[in-house]
Amino acid sequence: MEEKSVPHYRRLYEQLRKGIVDGIYKEGDLLPSENELCALHNLTRPTVRKALDLLAHEGFIKKQQGLGSIVHKLPKGIGILSIAGTTTAIGKKNLKTTTVVRPRVQNWPSDFFFALSDEFKTVGCIYFERVRFVNDHPIFYEQTYLPNINLPRFTSRNLDNKSLFDLLRQNYQLEIKGGEQYLKAIEAVDEKICEYLNIRTGQPVLYLSRKLETNRINFSFFSFMYCNTSDFSLYGVF
Amino acid sequence: MEEKSVPHYRRLYEQLRKGIVDGIYKEGDLLPSENELCALHNLTRPTVRKALDLLAHEGFIKKQQGLGSIVHKLPKGIGILSIAGTTTAIGKKNLKTTTVVRPRVQNWPSDFFFALSDEFKTVGCIYFERVRFVNDHPIFYEQTYLPNINLPRFTSRNLDNKSLFDLLRQNYQLEIKGGEQYLKAIEAVDEKICEYLNIRTGQPVLYLSRKLETNRINFSFFSFMYCNTSDFSLYGVF
DNA sequence: CAGTGGTCTAGACCACAGT
DNA sequence: CTGTGGTCTAGACCACTGA
Incomplete structure (x- = not known):
């Protein structure tokens, strides 16, 4: 049955x-x-x-x-504050993703925002950057750090127009179960941010730091996202 | 028992x-x-x-x-994204609240962000503004709109250093059951914002638009908050 | 009034972690 | 292995809504 x-x-x-x-x-x-x-x-x-x-x-x-x-009425904004990944959150809206830095193995930054276990520090991380477009406008510039543990061939995968959550689930049996996030409004000063999001220096962007927890015990990964919220709001319920 | x-x-x-x-x-x-x-x-x-x-x-x-x-470890930021009011969310941190515009009855703004029922439009709203200080630094500037329905003597109440949620619960049997929120990063251009938050013009602030739903049917109220996130992040889980 | 969701009981079997 | 949380059943009574 x-x-x-x-x-x-x-x-x-x-x-x-x-x-x-x-x-x-x-x-x-x-x-x-x-x-x-x-x-x-x-x-x-x-x-x-x-x-x-x-x-x-x-x-x-x-x-x-x-x-x-x-x-309930469907929200006007982009529901990225809950567990849904960006792809599912935006739904039918025209969404494209490009990879601006392909996945590569490197060390964790020395001033990493979240606490890292000794095991994580030892193995290093897989790092990549993506830009997401909504209706052909660049809205999200995202930096992702994955612990380099049991993720064979990850660095050779193509992430364009794919849901990272789906990729992790289908290829590595990793389910995102929850997480925590910190939000700030900052000025876009880094020239990469301005270039990727097509904004002027000093324009305000929403900066989202997230720790994402999975069904594999003690396996979390991290994402830092710069959002151009001039045309879209981030939406959430509580 | x-x-x-x-x-x-x-x-x-x-x-x-x-x-x-x-x-x-x-x-x-x-x-x-x-x-x-x-x-x-x-x-x-x-x-x-x-x-x-x-x-x-x-x-x-x-x-x-x-x-x-x-x-779980207690968060580093200010947990205002969930249902907890600001007062409970910040916990033991030194929090003060001042009222900069005392509650008064007025019409709803013509371009109000959230949809309003005909009843709400007819009765008008109770409006007030508060500034919240964390460790004596102004962090939140909040504009609140309550439907002017069954809230006797509200305009003569003192809101300084009080939890609005507690006041509504104790005096009007109103419990906040949930809500929705929209977040944006904006430049502080309004001079009142800059003055109250003690920031320079153009500095980025996080702008939070919330609809708060209560246990009284069809009774919601609204809050628009400007947050100086240079020293604190807003924190949430999902 | 009948029907709805809100709360609660007293069990059961399962998958998983640590020993 | 034992104990944990994860899922599920088959009922029960209550508070509330709308007719």
Whole structure:
């Protein structure tokens, strides 16, 4: 009966989420009630509720006691503050990615922002830089550091127009489970930033420092992102 | 036996959270196991798990299958991106708040960023501005808009050094249940911003637009915050 | 009033970590 | 191996919404 080891609540979550982003459920619609979803999928209420809690947590629905689960409007900004990778977060918007520094093995910077384990320091890191375009405008300039552990052939992979999250999952069985992030508004002073994002020196950019945690124990990686927010906001729910 | 209508999982969550911020549980420590917590508090596992899920969701702990719930280090930045109000988010840091524009009834701005219901437009809003200091440095300049519905005497209240969330909860039974936010990096051009945050014209600031939803149906309010992030980052988990 | 989501119980089996 | 967290069942009672 079961095909894979994906939890039931996860399957239901993904199905409902797809229904919302595809427009089958529209803004303001009510999702089927919890009891209806139980009957439809042969699940019990706690399982159904877990799927709905995930959707509510990510802002796709709002629950209202006595009424139901209301489909929320899709956000105006770019939902990159949650766990979704950039690719999924932006959705149908025209997104392109180019690699400006191909993956290479090097040492960690001496003044690295996040704490590094001794093992990480010893093995060094895989480093690369990418620029992401939304509607053909450069919006994100991202520097990524991966610990150089059990990532065979990574440096020879092509990252253009690919989701790093998908690549890690499909080739290395790495799932991103969460992380932490620090945000600042800074002036674009580095000329590479200005060049890649096509902005003038001194223009404000949003600087995002992230630690991303995976299902492999003690395996995290890091990303530092410069965002041109003159046309797009970053969006999040809480 | 029961004293109030606070859910059990919520009580346990607050107790454990307090244990972490007060340092009773230190970074890297294991919390009591789920079964131990069940026995200690006479709860069942789903209830205990809900409390732990809340803690994990807010970044206080990391769960690891087969091991336990590990207390996470407290963040370096200001955790304002989650549901916590500024006051609770900053915790023990020296925080002061001054009111620069006292609450007053007025119309909504014509170009308001968020969509407003007809009822909201009709009744107008209560508007005020505050500046928040961390370690005696002005860090946040916040403009708040509340719908002018069932908030008796609000305009005569003193907001200095008070948590708006607490004031709303204690005086109006309003609980903040969630919300959405949009972030941008902008130049400080408005002279009020520069004055209140004590920065020069053109310096980058982080601009945060938030809609905050409450337990009263169809009652949301709005906050627009300018943050000087030169010394502090905004922190969040996902 | 009936139906909704919110909370809770008392079990069960599984996958994974450390010994 | 034991103990951990991860998933799931099959019920129960409550508070709230809308008719």
